[in-house]
Amino acid sequence: MKVRTRMIVLFLLPAGILYLFFFLVPAAWAFYFSVFDWSGFGEAKVFIGLGNYAELMKDSLFIKSFGNTMRILLIGGIVTFILAFLLTILINVGVRGKKFFRAMIFMPNVIATIALTTLWAFIYNPKFGLLNAILTKLGFVELGKTLWTASDKVFYSMLVALIWIQVGFMVVLLMAGRDKIPFEYYEAAKIEGANAFQMFRKITVPLMWDVITVATVLWSIFALKVFEFPYAFFGIQPPIQIYTVGIYLYIMGFGKRDPIYRLGYATAIGVVLLLAVIVVIVVLQRLMRREVHEY
Amino acid sequence: MTNEQSLETPHRISRKSIVIERVKKWLRLTPSYLVLVLWSFFTMFAILWTIASSFKTNRELFTEVWSLPTTISFDNYIKAWTTVKMGKYFFNSLEVVLISLVIILFISAPVAYILSRVRFRGSGVLLLIFTAGIGIPVQLLYIPLFFIMTKLHIINSLYGLGILYIALSIPFTVFILTGFFGSLPRELEEASVIDGCTDFQVYWKIMLPLASPGLITAAIFNFIGLWNEYQVALVFINNPDLRTLPLGLYSLSNAMQYTGDWVGLMAGVVIIMVPTILLYTILSERMISGITMGSVKA
Numbered sequence: 001m002k003v004r005t006r007m008i009v010l011f012l013l014p015a016g017i018l019y020l021f022f023f024l025v026p027a028a029w030a031f032y033f034s035v036f037d038w039s040g041f042g043e044a045k046v047f048i049g050l051g052n053y054a055e056l057m058k059d060s061l062f063i064k065s066f067g068n069t070m071r072i073l074l075i076g077g078i079v080t081f082i083l084a085f086l087l088t089i090l091i092n093v094g095v096r097g098k099k100f101f102r103a104m105i106f107m108p109n110v111i112a113t114i115a116l117t118t119l120w121a122f123i124y125n126p127k128f129g130l131l132n133a134i135l136t137k138l139g140f141v142e143l144g145k146t147l148w149t150a151s152d153k154v155f156y157s158m159l160v161a162l163i164w165i166q167v168g169f170m171v172v173l174l175m176a177g178r179d180k181i182p183f184e185y186y187e188a189a190k191i192e193g194a195n196a197f198q199m200f201r202k203i204t205v206p207l208m209w210d211v212i213t214v215a216t217v218l219w220s221i222f223a224l225k226v227f228e229f230p231y232a233f234f235g236i237q238p239p240i241q242i243y244t245v246g247i248y249l250y251i252m253g254f255g256k257r258d259p260i261y262r263l264g265y266a267t268a269i270g271v272v273l274l275l276a277v278i279v280v281i282v283v284l285q286r287l288m289r290r291e292v293h294e295y
Numbered sequence: 296m297t298n299e300q301s302l303e304t305p306h307r308i309s310r311k312s313i314v315i316e317r318v319k320k321w322l323r324l325t326p327s328y329l330v331l332v333l334w335s336f337f338t339m340f341a342i343l344w345t346i347a348s349s350f351k352t353n354r355e356l357f358t359e360v361w362s363l364p365t366t367i368s369f370d371n372y373i374k375a376w377t378t379v380k381m382g383k384y385f386f387n388s389l390e391v392v393l394i395s396l397v398i399i400l401f402i403s404a405p406v407a408y409i410l411s412r413v414r415f416r417g418s419g420v421l422l423l424i425f426t427a428g429i430g431i432p433v434q435l436l437y438i439p440l441f442f443i444m445t446k447l448h449i450i451n452s453l454y455g456l457g458i459l460y461i462a463l464s465i466p467f468t469v470f471i472l473t474g475f476f477g478s479l480p481r482e483l484e485e486a487s488v489i490d491g492c493t494d495f496q497v498y499w500k501i502m503l504p505l506a507s508p509g510l511i512t513a514a515i516f517n518f519i520g521l522w523n524e525y526q527v528a529l530v531f532i533n534n535p536d537l538r539t540l541p542l543g544l545y546s547l548s549n550a551m552q553y554t555g556d557w558v559g560l561m562a563g564v565v566i567i568m569v570p571t572i573l574l575y576t577i578l579s580e581r582m583i584s585g586i587t588m589g590s591v592k593a
Contacts, residue, residue: 007494008413011405012421015465018402022462023428026439033438041445087334090327094320103579104335107342110575110582112523114544115564119341122557128360169586176587225432228526236549246434253438254530263438270435277430 027274034268040261052268062269064240065248072159072244073223073280080163080219084170088178089200091171102175106168117232120161124148149234155241158233165229166222170215177211178204206290213288220280224273245273342572349561356558371562375547381563383536384543391453391539392521395460399468399517400510402461407472408498408506412484422473428466437530444531451533459531460521468513471585475509476502512585515578519571540567 034052036045056062091101108116123130126147136144148157181203189199205212227246231238237256238247253266348356349371350364376382410422440459441450449455479502487497503510525541532538538546544563551560575582 004413004494008409008415011409011498015402015406015425015469018458018462019425019428019465021443022440022459023431023436023465024424026436026443027431029439029442030435033442041442087330090330093323093327095324095327095331099580101331101335102583103575104338105331106579106583107338107572107575110519110523110571111342112525112541112544112564112567112571114523114525114541114548115345115568118544118548118560118564119345123341128357133360172583172586221430221432225434227434232525232545232548235552246432249434250437250530253441267435267438270432270437273432274435277432281430 030267030270030274033264034271036264038262038264040263045264048264052265053272055265056268056272061240061243062245062248065243065245066272068155068241068243069224069226069245069276071155072162072226073220076159076163076166076223077216077219080166080170081215083163083167084174087167087171088174089204091175092178102171105171108165109168113228114232116161116165117229120157120233121235123161124157151239151241154234154239158230158242161233162226162229166219170219173211173215173218174208177208181207209288209290213284216284216288217281220284221277224277224280245269245276249273342568345561345568346565348558349565351558353556353558371558372566375559375562375566379543379547379559379563380535380538381540381543381547381566384538384540385566387453387537388522388540391457391460392518395457395464395521396514396517398457398461399464400514403465403468403513404472404503404506404510405498406465407469408476408502410469411473411477412479412481412502422469426466426470426473428463429470433463433527441530450531451537453532453537456528456531456537456539459527460524463527464517464521468517471513471516472506472509475506475512479505508581509585511578512581515574515582516585518574519582522571523567 033045035047035049037048037051038045087105091098095101122128126132126145126149129148131148132144132146134144135141135146146153148154185203185207186199189203194202225246226244227250230242230244231247231250233242243251249266249269252260252262252269255261344361347363350367350369351359352368352370355364376385406425410418410425444450444455444459447455449458483501483505484497487501488494492500523541525539525545528539528542529545532542535546544560544567547563548560551557
């Protein structure tokens with residue numbers, strides 16, 4: 001028994017120490033830092049209580065960033081889910097090369113964000129871009145002159161590209177859930193005269209509910225902390241139209257071209273972000289709680 | 296394998312009904328093929344177009360955007376590799392990612408093993424703590440980490456970045472590996488203990504080799520994730536000589552707005568893309584099964 005204990009400690013210790021000091025402690029410390037006005041790593045910290053949080057509530061740029069993050073979470077989430085479900089169904093009606101299609105749809109997920117943003121920069125390029133070239137070819141000459149990265153369009157242009165990447169991840173999850181459903185269920189339903197929509201609603205969705213729940217939680221975590229893609233989407237400086245909470249935090253903490261170093265303030269943004277993750281997960285679990293279907 | 300199309304009753308099959316069934320099947324499958332082929336084609340086209348462009352000159356790129364390059368020239372690559380230092384960044388990345396990867400697996404596998412197979416007081420809570428990091432936004436950690444790293448004098452160093460990569464990868468790796476260890480039969484352990492193996496030998500000689508598919512999956516995931524990572528590197532690396540490949544490419548893409556050297560950027564994009572795409576082409580099934588491992592109970 002003693003040997004056991006020693007082994008448990010020995011096995012958990014190396015990862016435990018690193019995880020504690022470079023993950024859990026900083027996470028806890030963030031709460032502490034967030035109640036100070038702190039304008040640089042060498043500077044003194046001034047305790048201001050919830051002052052940073054109060055300021056955040058009035059900071060229009062933060063509210064804008066938070067709104068953008070929520071739009072990614074909700075609009076992006078809904079579109080990604082619909083597309084992923086659609087592709088999952090289409091892939092499951094008996095096409096050849098199921099695995100090939102799945103692998104192709106997932107592909108963007110293995111490519112560096114910065115490579116993908118370069119690609120999309122060229123797709124949206126007003127003069128030479130793929131999108132405008134196709135639109136012009138199809139006869140939409142006026143539409144084919146659109147500047148897709150103009151400030152009123154850049155957010156949704158970015159979101160489309162982001163969805164294109166994330167759909168692949170979602171398809172992989174949903175397909176795995178779909179493949180677990182015994183095919184006899186569909187057979188029986190067909191004999192009973194059910195149509196495709198009824199089968200989707202009465203068999204596919206309920207039996208995939210656990211997978212759908214996991215996918216929703218993963219999407220929410222991803223969407224709330226999204227940083228890399230919007231940050232690199234526009235080149236040097238992301239315009240405020242595509243600020244996310246993560247980007248705003250980075251800019252407040254480390255600045256754009258010129259350093260800003262509002263360290264306490266930036267950390268408070270991080271705390272809000274964590275709270276948002278927790279709230280969203282709790283709400284989702286409430287909303288999505290259903291009886292588990294055994295089969 | 297699910298297969299829903301063979302539902303007709305066998306005794307009524309006539310030639311006419313076979314034809315009708317065929318037509319029906321095609322009508323049903325055509326929209327699927329159309330969407331799936333278009334979607335896949337777009338992705339494939341995007342990748343191939345990037346590769347093709349990386350061999351062109353800028354003049355050629357902008358006059359003949361969609362054509363193949365007229366001559367195959369490696370000038371862009373030579374320039375990217377040497378003048379823009381992508382070669383240096385490539386090896387910076389390789390060093391950080393490979394060393395981190397080995398350590399991540401070496402320290403996460405024992406955690407996953409213990410927490411999935413040994414029951415003791417608090418083991419459930421520990422597993423929860425170890426995987427909780429998946430839900431913690433990395434941005435929350437930036438300023439506290441910056442503070443800690445400055446105190447330890449490992450800011451702006453590849454070692455420091457490696458340590459962060461290791462720590463940040465632990466939750467996900469433990470999560471995947473507990474799935475794999477948890478699925479191994481318990482009899483194996485019991486049999487090897489009876490054969491006289493110590494607990495440690497059971498882990499090292501029996502369980503670890505059996506979990507190697509899981510280790511490989513975790514390795515691919517972490518490799519691709521860390522190879523492409525630029526957010527953490529952006530915060531913690533300031534010295535241009537220490538840039539990782541994504542960071543180098545990011546600054547190249549920023550510089551491009553002034554230089555207009557698109558084809559040079561494309562060469563950089565290809566350099567960063569090729570390792571992960573190659574890995575994915577060989578091991579895509581394993582990778583995809585890894586995503587579904589923890590998230591979808593088999």
